[in-house]
Amino acid sequence: SQQGEEDPQALSIQEGENATMNCSYKTSINNLQWYRQNSGRGLVHLILIRSNEREKHSGRLRVTLDTSKKSSSLLITASRAADTASYFCATDASGGSYIPTFGRGTSLIVHP
Amino acid sequence: DAGITQSPRYKITETGRQVTLMCHQTWSHSYMFWYRQDLGHGLRLIYYSAAADITDKGEVPDGYVVSRSKTENFPLTLESATRSQTSVYFCASSESGSVSPLHFGNGTRLTVT
Numbered sequence: 001s002q003q004g005e006e007d008p009q010a011l012s013i014q015e016g017e018n019a020t021m022n023c024s025y026k027t028s029i030n031n032l033q034w035y036r037q038n039s040g041r042g043l044v045h046l047i048l049i050r051s052n053e054r055e056k057h058s059g060r061l062r063v064t065l066d067t068s069k070k071s072s073s074l075l076i077t078a079s080r081a082a083d084t085a086s087y088f089c090a091t092d093a094s095g096g097s098y099i100p101t102f103g104r105g106t107s108l109i110v111h112p
Numbered sequence: 113d114a115g116i117t118q119s120p121r122y123k124i125t126e127t128g129r130q131v132t133l134m135c136h137q138t139w140s141h142s143y144m145f146w147y148r149q150d151l152g153h154g155l156r157l158i159y160y161s162a163a164a165d166i167t168d169k170g171e172v173p174d175g176y177v178v179s180r181s182k183t184e185n186f187p188l189t190l191e192s193a194t195r196s197q198t199s200v201y202f203c204a205s206s207e208s209g210s211v212s213p214l215h216f217g218n219g220t221r222l223t224v225t
Binding site: 040102 | 143145147152153154155156157160170171202204208209210211212213214215216217218219
């Protein structure tokens with residue numbers, strides 16, 4: 001079964017607004033990653049956050065991790081039409097497993 | 113060019129035929145993965161490999177076979193294709209499993225008629 005699940009399934013916003021997506025997972029993890037997928041293409045890595053980290057930034061992206069709640073969030077600030085894509089979280093399972101499994105993704109549409 | 117390439121990009125085959133999807137990476141990454149992507153299911157792990165000659169099952173391995181005789185190649189074979197295997201297949205590689213980023217190919221869209 002899939003370890004992580006993204007929420008919401010779909011998100012529609014206007015350019016300039018912030019977009020927040022969440023990922024919840026079932027069992028303890030070593031690492032959590034976020035990916036973006038443009039239509040018809042492979043996934044592209046955005047950010048990796050380790051279980052002992054609480055927050056990471058990359059440009060307009062901010063990822064938080066709350067291991068007590070088994071959840072992560074991806075915030076895209078000042079969104080652009082080019083941010084339109086599907087976003088996925090990938091989690092492993094602690095205890096020696098370093099194999100990432102993906103959720104179903106959040107489909108983000110940013111209207112110009 | 114460095115990267116990960118999948119071939120073919122598109123494939124149509126008939127039920128019962130054997131099909132092999134190819135994946136080649138130029139980074140010498142230890143880990144390689146095969147995922148399938150279906151509407152409503154996201155990406156599901158089929159098989160993975162931690163090194164040459166080491167492979168292991170993922171979430172949905174039934175009906176698939178993999179091999180990894182060389183570090184750079186990780187072919188996926190559907191021994192007797194079924195309609196339920198119609199999907200988009202993605203290959204990925206990483207240095208150290210989930211400890212490092214995965215690099216994805218552009219996928220193979222497979223249709224089984």
